[in-house]
Amino acid sequence: xxxxxxxxxxxxxxxxxxxxxxxxxxxxxxxxxxxxxxxxxxxxxxxxxxxxxxxxxxxxxxxxxxxxxxxxxxxxxxxxxxxxxxxxxxxxxxxxxxxxxxxxxxxxxxxxxxxxxxxxxxxxxxxxxxxxxxxxxxxxxxxxxxxxxxxxxxxxxxxxxxxxxxxxxxxxxxxxxxxxxxxxxxxxxxxxxxxxxxxxxxxxxxxxxxxxxxxxxxxxxxxxxxxxxxxxxxxxxxxxxxxxxxxxxxxxxxxxxxxxxxxxxxxxxxxxxxxxxxxxxxxxxxxxxxxxxxxxxxxxxxxxxxxxxxxxxxxxxxxxxxxxxxxxxxxxxxxxxxxxxxxxxxxxxxxxxxxxxxxxxxxxxxxxxxxxxxxxxxxxxxxxxxxxxxxxxxxxxxxxxxxxxxxxxxxxxxxxxxxxxxxxxxxxxxxxxxxxxxxxxxxxxxxxxxxxxxxxxxxxxxxxxxxxxxxxxxxxxxxxxxxxxxxxxxxxxxxxxxxxxxxxxxxxxxxxxxxxx
Numbered sequence: 001x002x003x004x005x006x007x008x009x010x011x012x013x014x015x016x017x018x019x020x021x022x023x024x025x026x027x028x029x030x031x032x033x034x035x036x037x038x039x040x041x042x043x044x045x046x047x048x049x050x051x052x053x054x055x056x057x058x059x060x061x062x063x064x065x066x067x068x069x070x071x072x073x074x075x076x077x078x079x080x081x082x083x084x085x086x087x088x089x090x091x092x093x094x095x096x097x098x099x100x101x102x103x104x105x106x107x108x109x110x111x112x113x114x115x116x117x118x119x120x121x122x123x124x125x126x127x128x129x130x131x132x133x134x135x136x137x138x139x140x141x142x143x144x145x146x147x148x149x150x151x152x153x154x155x156x157x158x159x160x161x162x163x164x165x166x167x168x169x170x171x172x173x174x175x176x177x178x179x180x181x182x183x184x185x186x187x188x189x190x191x192x193x194x195x196x197x198x199x200x201x202x203x204x205x206x207x208x209x210x211x212x213x214x215x216x217x218x219x220x221x222x223x224x225x226x227x228x229x230x231x232x233x234x235x236x237x238x239x240x241x242x243x244x245x246x247x248x249x250x251x252x253x254x255x256x257x258x259x260x261x262x263x264x265x266x267x268x269x270x271x272x273x274x275x276x277x278x279x280x281x282x283x284x285x286x287x288x289x290x291x292x293x294x295x296x297x298x299x300x301x302x303x304x305x306x307x308x309x310x311x312x313x314x315x316x317x318x319x320x321x322x323x324x325x326x327x328x329x330x331x332x333x334x335x336x337x338x339x340x341x342x343x344x345x346x347x348x349x350x351x352x353x354x355x356x357x358x359x360x361x362x363x364x365x366x367x368x369x370x371x372x373x374x375x376x377x378x379x380x381x382x383x384x385x386x387x388x389x390x391x392x393x394x395x396x397x398x399x400x401x402x403x404x405x406x407x408x409x410x411x412x413x414x415x416x417x418x419x420x421x422x423x424x425x426x427x428x429x430x431x432x433x434x435x436x437x438x439x440x441x442x443x444x445x446x447x448x449x450x451x452x453x454x455x456x457x458x459x460x461x462x463x464x465x466x467x468x469x470x471x472x473x474x475x476x477x478x479x480x481x482x483x484x485x486x487x488x489x490x491x492x493x494x495x496x497x498x499x500x501x502x503x504x505x506x507x508x509x510x511x512x513x514x515x516x517x
Contacts, residue, residue: 076150078128079135084216087149087157091212094161095204103162106171108178108201109219110138113231115154116309117349118193121387126188133186134195141181155223157216166203168236175199175234198226202237221245228303230378251296251304255288259313264288264301266321267489270498271340271460271482274474277506279499281338281372283482284322285489286314311344318342319360323371325492327364334499340372340403345379349387354394368399375420376405389419396421403460407448417455425452429463429483436468449477 074086082090094105112118112134119127131150138158139148145161158178163170179199185192200222207215218237224245226235235241258264266284273280288296305311319341326339347353361368373395379388396402404417407425417425427448435441445461452459461473464483473481487498 076135079132079150081135081139081156082147082149084149084151084157087147087151087159088212088216090147090149091159091215094159095210095212095215098162098204103164104166105162105204105215106160106166106174106201107204107215107219108158108160108171108175108199109151109216109223110156110158110178110182110197110199111152111223111227112154113196113198113227114345117346117387118154118195120349122188122193126193129188130186130193130195134182134197137181137184138178141178151216151220155220157219168203171201171203171236172234175201179232179234196232198223198229198231199234200224200226200237201234206237206239208239208242224248224307227307248304248307251301252308254290255301255305255308255310256313258288258290259305259310259317263290264314264317265491266318266325267491268325268495269482269489270486270495270502271480272486274461274470274478274481277509279336279502280480281340282325282336282495283340283374283489284318284325284342286318286342287489287491306344306346309346311346312350315341315344315347316356319357323360323364323366325495326366326370328492329496329499332496334496335503336499338370338372338401340374342374342376342405345376345388348375348379348391350391351387353391354398357395357400358398369401372401372403372424374403374405374426375422377407392420396423406462414451414455417457422457424458424460424479426460426462426482427478432461432463432469432473432483433465434469436466436472442472445473445478446476453477 074083074089075081076083091105091107098105112130118130122130131154135148135150135156138156142148142158143160147159147161149157149159151157160166160174179197182195182197185194187193200219202215202218202222204210204215207218221241222235222237225241226233229235255264264286267287268282268284270279271281271283272278286298286302288298288301290296302311305314322339322341326336329336343353350356357371358368361371373392375392392402401423402421403424403426404420404422405426406428425448427445431441431444431448433441435445449459458479459477460480460482461469461478462482464470464473464481464485466485470481470485490498
């Protein structure tokens with residue numbers, strides 16, 4: 001029976017492989033070293049005319065056929081490793097050379113995490129140092145027959161030549177080994193830069209097609225999935241990823257237009273005092289009202305916005321609309337003390353962030369304490385970033401409140417909480433769910449509330465869905481609550497209607513309590 005590999009036609013065709021074969025055969029230094037000797041031998045035997053024709057014709061034919069230029073196009077000018085085209089051809093050759101079903105090729109795609117921010121911080125020279133060191137370390141950690149290529153501004157790929165009996169476990173261990181090699185500190189301007197790599201890999205038998213381009217693209221697709229998880233993540237390619245990747249590409253093509261045309265706007269979710277029930281704030285949460293797909297949740301488009309560099313622009317829109325809503329509620333007599341706006345890592349690294357926030361507050365004539373800057377715990381727990389630290393400290397000095405969002409899911413230390421001038425901990429919903437029925441949940445939240453009290457920090461519990469959860473949190477000393485028990489995130493008009501009806505209901509309950517007293 002003919003195996004799939006035996007049925008496969010030559011991947012590039014003889015037309016494309018012939019020039020490469022000629023290069024490998026005739027342009028080797030060992031053979032070219034004999035050219036002067038051959039010329040002299042020809043002259044000695046009186047073949048000057050023939051030699052002259054050969055001497056003039058052969059170089060001309062080589063240049064016209066692009067053999068020299070093709071070699072230059074296959075080598076990255078910065079790192080000295082292969083380009084994407086060069087690596088793709090190497091993968092093609094590797095697939096052709098596979099001799100048995102027990103052998104398989106593996107391609108791994110890597111990306112330096114937070115590459116654009118790293119470039120802004122280090123400058124061109126520093127970034128070049130990091131890129132070259134990363135490529136060299138990947139090459140040093142690979143085997144002698146493996147090939148390394150630079151396939152994008154911050155992206156690399158490694159071809160592991162045919163490996164016998166290679167499976168997912170071996171591939172994963174190999175990827176982790178290369179990640180570890182690249183994570184060693186890089187010396188730049190008398191300082192150290194720490195690099196992490198996200199990775200995606202594909203085994204040859206899992207690729208959608210048996211070509212170098214398809215195998216490399218599958219590894220890149222897996223890399224894109226890994227980057228959605230977080231820095232240093234690893235994902236293996238699967239067929240299901242293709243559909244998700246197509247969806248993300250469609251969103252990426254559309255998201256810039258959606259932001260500029262006002263399709264992505266804040267919806268608002270109320271926060272209330274756990275003791276009195278009074279509204280203490282509103283959180284602005286991004287929602288995309290797509291003209292064809294309807295409401296797209298943030299989990300579906302925020303990773304795409306981050307991957308395409310649109311988070312800062314989105315943050316500007318959210319801040320403007322959030323402060324605009326707060327000013328509008330003031331004019332209408334609705335009591336909303338504070339608006340909470342989430343700030344992404346990209347925004348927090350912007351050296352002009354504090355000035356921009358100050359300008360927006362002045363535009364709407366709002367005091368800084370009426371804006372809560374919501375920062376993910378993972379941002380605070382990350383390795384030292386001078387730009388992020390300076391911006392958060394500057395916003396706190398300006399008078400803005402600093403909320404540490406999703407507290408408990410990261411690894412923020414007490415020292416980092418102090419260093420970033422955090423004023424309130426937002427306890428993640430995963431700890432709040434079933435707190436009234438699960439003793440372990442109860443103990444965890446009690447520990448967080450105790451720590452917050454000792455550090456003189458305010459607290460807010462996210463994801464409160466039942467009256468029992470609310471009552472228990474209030475009795476435990478939690479300051480504020482937020483969740484579906486109160487309301488789901490709402491567009492501006494619905495949020496106003498909710499504020500009006502909630503205030504009326506609260507007033508009537510207070511009046512009834514005073515009469516009964």
